[in-house]
Amino acid sequence: MADTEIPGDLRYSREDEWARLEDGRVFVGVTDYAQQQLGDVVFVELPEVGTAFDQGAPFGVIESVKAVSDLYAPISGTVTEVNDELVERPELVNESCYQNGWMLALEPSDPAQLDALLEADAYTQYVEDRKDD
Amino acid sequence: MSELRRTPLFDLHRSLGARMVPFGGFEMPVQYEGIKAEHGAVRERAGLFDVSHMGQIHLEGPEAVASAERLVTCPVASLRPGRVRYGVLCNESGGSVDDVTVYRMAEDRLFLCVNASNIDKDRAWIEGHALPGVGVDDRSETTGLIALQGPRSPEVLASLAEADVAGLKFFRFVETQVAGSPALISRSGYTGSDGYEIYLEADRTADLFQALLDAGRDAGIAPVGLGARDTLRLEAALPLYGHELDDETSPLEAGLQRFVKLDAGGFLGAEALAQQAANGVGKQLVGFELSERGVARADHPLLDASGSPVGRVTSGAPSPTLGTCIGLGYVPPALAAEGAELGVEIRGRRVSARVVATPFYRRPRG
Numbered sequence: 001m002a003d004t005e006i007p008g009d010l011r012y013s014r015e016d017e018w019a020r021l022e023d024g025r026v027f028v029g030v031t032d033y034a035q036q037q038l039g040d041v042v043f044v045e046l047p048e049v050g051t052a053f054d055q056g057a058p059f060g061v062i063e064s065v066k067a068v069s070d071l072y073a074p075i076s077g078t079v080t081e082v083n084d085e086l087v088e089r090p091e092l093v094n095e096s097c098y099q100n101g102w103m104l105a106l107e108p109s110d111p112a113q114l115d116a117l118l119e120a121d122a123y124t125q126y127v128e129d130r131k132d133d
Numbered sequence: 134m135s136e137l138r139r140t141p142l143f144d145l146h147r148s149l150g151a152r153m154v155p156f157g158g159f160e161m162p163v164q165y166e167g168i169k170a171e172h173g174a175v176r177e178r179a180g181l182f183d184v185s186h187m188g189q190i191h192l193e194g195p196e197a198v199a200s201a202e203r204l205v206t207c208p209v210a211s212l213r214p215g216r217v218r219y220g221v222l223c224n225e226s227g228g229s230v231d232d233v234t235v236y237r238m239a240e241d242r243l244f245l246c247v248n249a250s251n252i253d254k255d256r257a258w259i260e261g262h263a264l265p266g267v268g269v270d271d272r273s274e275t276t277g278l279i280a281l282q283g284p285r286s287p288e289v290l291a292s293l294a295e296a297d298v299a300g301l302k303f304f305r306f307v308e309t310q311v312a313g314s315p316a317l318i319s320r321s322g323y324t325g326s327d328g329y330e331i332y333l334e335a336d337r338t339a340d341l342f343q344a345l346l347d348a349g350r351d352a353g354i355a356p357v358g359l360g361a362r363d364t365l366r367l368e369a370a371l372p373l374y375g376h377e378l379d380d381e382t383s384p385l386e387a388g389l390q391r392f393v394k395l396d397a398g399g400f401l402g403a404e405a406l407a408q409q410a411a412n413g414v415g416k417q418l419v420g421f422e423l424s425e426r427g428v429a430r431a432d433h434p435l436l437d438a439s440g441s442p443v444g445r446v447t448s449g450a451p452s453p454t455l456g457t458c459i460g461l462g463y464v465p466p467a468l469a470a471e472g473a474e475l476g477v478e479i480r481g482r483r484v485s486a487r488v489v490a491t492p493f494y495r496r497p498r499g
Contacts, residue, residue: 040169042451063428065168
């Protein structure tokens with residue numbers, strides 16, 4: 001398998017989502033490992049702005065040619081913005097999962113949850129453990 | 134869960150970077166580079182598939198042809214040696230035990246190529262219903278099968294085969310040498326594109342797969358996994374056993390009447406099918422296209438225009454060639470006409486769809 005990109009400045013969930021704090025909001029997307037596992041993404045279903053999610057709750061759906069997966073909120077919060085471009089161009093998740101393929105921004109209800117997510121080193125180990133299967 | 138089996142190509146798949154998944158009791162490659170890229174390789178150039186998981190059950194003896202006439206829905210006695218036909222093994226109620234291709238080897242010899250997940254069921258069914266004295270030999274384990282599909286397949290195979298494979302007609306086969314191995318090559322496939330299926334000894338399969346990859350490099354050949362095999366066959370509206378066909382579903386419901394010798398009869402399930410043909414079927418397989426965004430998947434409910442459930446999706450995927458989302462599913466015959474408005478319930482949401490003509494994709498004729 002191709003190398004997996006895991007930026008050092010992000011936090012990660014065990015559901016293979018990343019989270020990035022930016023001006024008090026937390027941007028969320030799926031990781032390079034997730035998009036590699038999914039394959040060609042063909043459809044992304046995202047929530048309405050204003051919807052609140054608890055940590056770990058499904059907030060949307062991502063579909064590749066073969067598979068359907070739920071997307072889970074890495075932290076609790078309220079949606080302030082969604083990436084509407086994914087409706088027209090779901091392939092951005094494959095092409096640029098950490099930048100143009102972001103999914104939504106949350107107003108965190110408990111910012112401390114972010115610090116409890118995996119750091120890049122721990123997430124790298126978590127990915128490597130599964131590659132050996 | 135029982136142990137997954139491996140084809141002779143398992144190590145080669147891994148070295149080519151394939152992701153392996155369980156399918157039909159085997160550990161098979163679902164994709165190498167990616168489903169869309171592999172799908173495109175077959176439609177535009179050439180793709181190479183390991184389908185060694187499929188089974189081959191040979192019938193031999195003076196009553197072999199009569200047995201096959203009794204077992205499958207398609208005519209066999211009229212099938213000349215060197216030709217292939219598609220048909221269905223039916224049970225007495227007209228349900229489908231399996232869908233198969235019949236290869237007529239000689240006057241008293243033929244074999245059925247069957248689905249991997251049905252090998253044991255089919256062998257028992259065939260042994261139970263063949264005429265006395267017919268030898269039934271399951272050679273699935275010792276037979277390898279490679280499919281070479283796509284418009285550039287003839288030139289790739291011609292560079293390795295002794296016989297004139299470029300001149301071979303559709304649904305005919307020839308026994309010849311390919312890259313030094315004896316093989317049976319038929320002009321057939323499961324993609325809707327031109328191509329071949331190549332049967333040979335299991336222990337020679339990996340060498341031939343590699344030789345074809347090498348010979349096809351200039352033509353842009355790619356190894357193709359089950360993911361693209363599924364989107365390709367769906368575009369061609371070819372049924373997949375376990376989805377469009379099962380023990381409770383008849384070939385008439387699945388729209389396969391041209392592979393059923395209703396007039397001749399004399400096969401298992403013939404009476405039930407004749408009755409269905411006379412009285413009309415209760416459900417009909419249709420092709421549909423989504424009019425809105427979404428992906429229909431197997432088992433999603435199909436709805437009528439008023440939103441009431443009327444059937445279910447059997448296969449669905451985004452079509453890489455067409456760019457729309459397509460699917461197959463069963464509906465009442467009244468809703469089966471081209472243009473009929475349907476809905477698909479996708480995770481609680483109604484997405485509109487309409488019935489379209491199949492196949493969704495038809496290859497350009499040169």
